[in-house]
Amino acid sequence: MNDNKVICGDCIKVLPTLGWAKMIFADPPDNLGVKYVGGVGDRLEDNDYIDFLLDVVYSAMGHKPDSFWMSHYHSYTIPMLNSGIDFQGYNAKLFMWRFTFGQHRETDCGNGYRPILRLSVPDMVWNTNSIRVKSARLEKYNDKRANLNGKVPDDVWEFPRVCGTHKERRGWIPNQHPEGLIERMILMSTNPGDLVIDMFGGSGTVHRVCKRLGRRSISIEISEEYVKNILSENNM
Numbered sequence: 001m002n003d004n005k006v007i008c009g010d011c012i013k014v015l016p017t018l019g020w021a022k023m024i025f026a027d028p029p030d031n032l033g034v035k036y037v038g039g040v041g042d043r044l045e046d047n048d049y050i051d052f053l054l055d056v057v058y059s060a061m062g063h064k065p066d067s068f069w070m071s072h073y074h075s076y077t078i079p080m081l082n083s084g085i086d087f088q089g090y091n092a093k094l095f096m097w098r099f100t101f102g103q104h105r106e107t108d109c110g111n112g113y114r115p116i117l118r119l120s121v122p123d124m125v126w127n128t129n130s131i132r133v134k135s136a137r138l139e140k141y142n143d144k145r146a147n148l149n150g151k152v153p154d155d156v157w158e159f160p161r162v163c164g165t166h167k168e169r170r171g172w173i174p175n176q177h178p179e180g181l182i183e184r185m186i187l188m189s190t191n192p193g194d195l196v197i198d199m200f201g202g203s204g205t206v207h208r209v210c211k212r213l214g215r216r217s218i219s220i221e222i223s224e225e226y227v228k229n230i231l232s233e234n235n236m
Contacts, residue, residue: 003216004207008227011199011220012059018218022194024065025185025206026056027177030073034174046079053080056199057119061088065197067120067189071097071177077115090119097181098158116157120189128152130187157181168205172229176203183209190215204230 007014011026029042031049044052053072060068068090072080077094095116103110132150159181162169168179182205186196192214198206201221207230210217221227 004211006201006219006227006230008221008224010222012055014220015059015063021065021197023189024060024063024068024197026070026199028053028056028072028200050076050080050083054083054085061090066124069185070117071114074115087119091122093118096156098156100160101163126188131184170203173203177205179205179209182206186213186215201230
């Protein structure tokens with residue numbers, strides 16, 4: 001039985017037809033006019049786009065996962081959170097993805113981060129031991145108080161953007177998240193065998209990471225061409 005599926009369709013319509021998932025991830029289009037192949041137009045009026053983001057959030061919460069992670073463009077973070085959103089009993093926390101290899105600008109300071117909204121059930125138990133990183137207190141200062149297994153990272157996560165020279169880059173899509181970033185979310189939120197749903201399948205990053213980590217996954221993608229590419233590279 002294939003535990004990793006890719007479904008072509010509108011995530012808002014497809015999600016209610018799927019079984020319960022431990023974790024849901026969403027990386028909606030950024031509303032910057034990027035030309036996605038076979039997808040919907042990526043340029044709405046700001047208010048319409050915020051309504052779209054809220055539809056994504058409410059759709060995910062309606063599915064009642066233990067955790068929901070949404071990566072979104074920074075210009076819409078505050079307007080969306082100020083839209084009177086009801087988190088329906090979920091705890092909300094904002095993370096920052098601090099990325100290197102950002103776009104360079106001469107006229108002003110370029111953007112070097114991306115907000116990630118995390119919603120979780122109040123009694124959520126996080127697998128923090130699975131995401132520990134090197135501790136400067138231990139490595140640099142030899143502090144006896146430091147945990148020998150490393151430290152649990154804070155809520156600013158640094159991973160490089162996926163550039164054209166990177167091995168994981170898929171040239172058939174204009175953007176994608178680094179596998180290391182997605183891996184940390186999945187390790188922290190799920191256990192082997194759990195189901196993860198990706199509402200915007202895109203380059204298939206969540207699909208690949210889940211397969212590697214022994215998680216089941218369902219990726220929803222509106223572009224038929226992107227679905228074919230994901231299926232093709234995974235021999236599905």
